[in-house]
Amino acid sequence: MWRFLARRLLWAAFTFFVVTFLTYVIFFVIPADPAKQAAGKLATAEQVERVSKYLHLDEPIWKQYILWLKQLVFEGSLGRSFVNQQDVTDIVRASAPVTISLVFGGAILWLLVSIPIGVLSALKPRSLLDRGSMVFVLVGISAHPVWIGLIFAYVFGYKLGWTPITGYCDFFNPSAGSTCGGPAQWAYHMILPWSTFALLFAALYVRLIRANVMETMNEDYVRTARAKGAPPNQVMKSHILRNSMLPVVTILGMDIGLALGGAIFTESIFSLNGLGRSLILAYERSDLPVIVGIVVFSTIMVILFTLIVDVLYAIVDPRIRLG
Amino acid sequence: MALLEVENLRTRFRTDDGIVQAVDGVTFAVDRGKTLGIVGESGSGKSVSCLTVMGLNDPHTSTSEGVARFEGVNLIEATQEELRKLRGTRIAMIFQDPMTSLNPVKSIGWQLQEAVLVHRNISRKEARARALEVMKAVRIPHPERRIDDYPHQFSGGMRQRVMIAMALINEPDLLIADEPTTALDVTTQAQILDLMRGLQLDFGMAIIMVTHDLGVVAEMDGDVVVMYAGRVAEAGNVDEIFTRPQHPYTWGLLGSLPRLDVQVDRLVQIAGQPPSLLHPPSGCRFHPRCPFAMDVCRTTEPLLAASPGSATHLQACHLAQADKDREAARVLAGTQRTDS
16 A cells, blocks of 8 residues: 555656646747736837846746746745736635536536436436437537537526526635625536536446446346346446446546646636636736646646545455555 | 246347347256256357246347246246245356356455345344355355455355355255356366255255256256257256267267267367357258258258157157167267268
């Protein structure tokens, strides 16, 4: 177990370096002049040059990267925004809860939808329900989240007036100046974003769960369970579900980790100031420190959730030993 | 009255290519405490017959007709719930591949206890005690230490012992063993067969032994049914099948068995492949592979009839009795047909 964790941490550090350095390289490949943007439209050439020097943008990429690393390791700081000198840690800290709310709420929603539909359509292949779920899957996979979000906002928010169209409410104590807060308001404002975000995943997971359950139903040990006279619901619960959910756990962990980097489309439509929206904003302003800060956060999330999945897996499946 | 009487059993599967008549009018019976061997190649319908009796075929894709009377109850017409209550208590079944027949994420003890708990209202503790008892009965070493182990920690032979223990845990009247030794190595095969014979005496249950290996059948006492392409080719007791085989298919099976008492250069194999049951051959289903096929074999299906001298020895073949006796003697002597 400890050896497993040590090895995992080493890999995590390696991944971290590769991902952040690549972010630096890619940033400088894009033809933009961050110094000019940071200095403002009216800046003289001399001012731009001073800004460039101040932000170390005149240094080679690897040197900038080392400087950034130094700052992270010795000062524990992700740096400051090129544009408004805001602390990047603060920006991530402010937007992460929004994205986390969106992703976890969405994940619960898509599991609540996809597990029953997936299992039922596996039990009755080619039935009306199975065909119906196939249509749902096709729509869910084909329709773009931006389109879905706009349709949801128009129908449920504007026409029917059931839900708010934009805005985010804090789950805990609302900050001064915000108009709403608390779990109820939070959930109320998240209904449409959750639905929009969950639809694609719900569709993918219905297919995944259906396929896994159908495969597991044909396993010899399921026949053994039926041969010993176990009632159908116990066969489903103890023998089919447990085994068919193993691959789903892996993919769920990776999807959640990845989505925590920012659900860009959903956040944009519903004006949620999450990581995805901050990322787009930072990109438009060539604000490298903010971009790297968000990349760092999502890398850590992916690494963390892969680790959680592996540990969970070892608990659920006795054949797997960590080591 | 026999414990299980199967009459004119038919099972068909709906596949993407069409209807497959896997079992086509099969009749056999097994008495309380006795053994019945069902022999045949892959696809002869022997496993499907057993799964049909157990009610374990997929109801979405299969239909069955005929009679399988177990203590007066026709299992073919019984509801799923009625069948479920018989399964594991009165009729138990073990399968070919012990490597895949146990749930990988549940401990052996849990799976053994489940077999008791789904039928009887007793505590987990009592069920565990019962599980330990049967583990001892099937001679798994150190049951107390191994009961909480998982299937992957057991060898193939040990897993088959676990399967047998699970089948015996409610002391069934009938044990259906579907090729229980096929996936095991030869020494383990012998141990498992020995174990099953001993347990049959201790528990007094009837056994249906499904196998493609006449060698397994030769070591049993009781009746044998030889199946080919969903039908019964020959049936009788072990002595009759081995001393006076009447069907060319049985001769083929016997000829393919290695023997210690006869010197042969190579074993005889039955030419060709078992037929597709999607489009079974006309007349006698064995005729395309039969070295003795006559015109009548291609057009008319031979009926299962008693052979002269024994009312229990049934066979379905058009050959004249004199030819059958001559060929049977030749096969038993181990000499090969000169014209083949």
